[in-house]
Amino acid sequence: MTTSNYHRGKTVSTRKKSRFGPGNIMILVVIGIIAMIIATGNVDRIMEKLFSAYAALIVLIIIFEYLLIKGSDRSTIYQRELQAAGTIRRDDLLAMREIEIQLVELKARITTSMERKHDPEAIRGAMDNKSMDNLDEALHLIRKRI
DSSP: OEEEEEETTEEEEEEOOOSOOHHHHHHHHHHHHHHHHHHHOOHHHHHHHHTSHHHHHHHHHHHHHHHHHHHHHHHHHHHHHHHHHHHHHHHHHHHHHHHHHHHHHHHHHHHHHHHOTTOHHHHHHHIIIIIHHHHHHHHHHHHHHO
16 A cells, blocks of 8 residues: 655655564464474474474575565665655756856846946836846745755
């Protein structure tokens, strides 16, 4: 079963943990061994089979497979996390570039207006129209990334 969370403007799907874990498997194994002892009544023979070289080999193979599977799961998870971090970083860089463009335009407008010191209406007009829009857009982009 999956649920969805909202993170950075995107819906992220998360899975709920299964209710059947490794601890439950061990309990089932112990119950199975106890049931075999009760059913056969021969504890020595069951213990002999349980601790034989063949059983030890099977356990080693299972442990080796577990480690391989666990390692591949981790590498897959790391790849997904790296990809998500790369996407977020790319989005942040694009937003910062857009903010830089907006601020450069604003600086150019203010510089141009300041060169005309004798005309306060030009300064007021430059600040009222496009410059204020650039400021608002830059602030919006910054707030969106925070």
